[in-house]
Amino acid sequence: MELANQDHRVNLVDLDIVEPCYTLRPIKKQLSEQNINVIAWETKETIGLGEAGNTIKPAARWALMNEGDVVLDIGYGVEGSKTLNLIEGVDKEPNLKLYVVVNISRPMTSNVDDIIEYAKQLGIIHGLINNTHMGDETTPEIVQNGAKVVTEVAKALQIPVIATTAIRSVAKNIGNHDCMGNMVRPLDRYMPNTLW
């Protein structure tokens, strides 16, 4: 959205075929109105969602051929990262960056060792995003604790922290940078409306 606001041509691709319960489908129209080319199934185009595997939209396979910036939203974990293999030209794309979004409130990625173990399973990654939150209970302290842990992981993996993200009201309290000096990106939440 930030890129779209800067008049970039932005393509947002829904590649979550792991368990696509939170998807871009319900907010496709809303995002399209904000000058984003959303490549995602319409609900009416799909059959038996999640039941016996999911197919990617043909346009998603060729997503990298689109003009402008391409943001690929892939599913979680190793199975999610494997989805990238379905994208034409992904092995030849010099600008492809893979960022891992981490929330330390999730028990599976709650400490440095667990996050490193998780990240290493994903193959080559280029950066981390600290998205530590607790839904409606999120406080600046929760986000800052995430910043500390994620920054330590980044140092161990020798990759950068791309940003810390937080809902706009919390981000305002933290300021432009978190306690570890990472840039803070304020978020407007769209995903609560996107369950299935």
Add this chain to the structure above:
Amino acid sequence: MSEKLITEEKRVFMTGNEVVAWAAVAAGAEIMYGYPITPQNEIMHYWTRLAPKYDRKFLQTEDELSAGFTTIGGVMAGRKSFTATAGPGNTLMQEPLSMAEAMRLPVVTVVQQRGGPSTATVIYSQQEVTLTTFGGNGEGMRVVYSTATHQELFDYTIKSFNVAWKYRFPTFVLGDGYQAKMRESLTLYDPEQKGVDFVPAERFVGKPGTPGVDREPGHYRNTYNVEEELYDVLQEHFADYKKMAEEVVEYDAFDTEDADVVVVSHGVVSRGAKEAVERMRKEGKKVGYFRPITLRPMPEKQLKEVADKAKKLLVVESAQGQFAKLIKDVIYGSTTEIVPLFKPGVGITTEEITAKTKEIL
């Protein structure tokens, strides 16, 4: 042996399926048997991620019939065992679960309801109430907890193992696809630190000594020669169930004393019902809230009392009256009108419940 999964109380943010897997580990479950079906898959995913670290086991079977029967096998071998399923998988599982009912086996099953009948949707419903409470060819000798929040998924999954092993009736955690996939915060804790005493597992077969000589023989039967034999055994089960019912029944209720309309709901729908009743009370409306947490056994006495005082009951559910049937059975004799708000396979919002309640007030 591995260290404990949860060493201190901690606020976390998880999906419901993830919560169930963590709760099962925390409850001391030793093995999960399962067959994949949406929306319960991640219970298996997370269990299999946790299992090697905490010395637990997993067996993926070829279908739900096998998942149910292997869970029975695990229990009979003296292991705290569980399975998870949904929709058509729950249908298939009724055969082994009837056997568990017949043999009084402490099988724990987590059901994440999806749309029905048949394959329908993978998403959500409350249409597995009849199947889970009275499925199979038995008499509903089961304990069924209908959860509404992630905290409850954690609490009642833990509780299910203890209730199952204490009373020896198959025990269910009845969630749904929304709870399965939704992310929300909850507090994880070590049950033993909270004072929960785990009921120890016990072998049903392969006990030491000679049956009839060193110990009583174990007669775990699901087949009988004559009608009277079956009848007599069932009478014992009914008596045990009745005695247990008073101890395990749970419900949540407020503002029912002077209420003209009491909103009755269960599971995730009760979240919307609760908010609707709270809002209307602030507006001075005489409305109340009643939610059975155990759908088997039902809080019969409490619900009957509420029904006798209210002018109307608004029964709200994401099914076409499956929950309402349980209520009608319990309040038989009451002349209080029952007004339905049924939306099979679809979520129900606070606003819809508020509008319907105001319409009938």
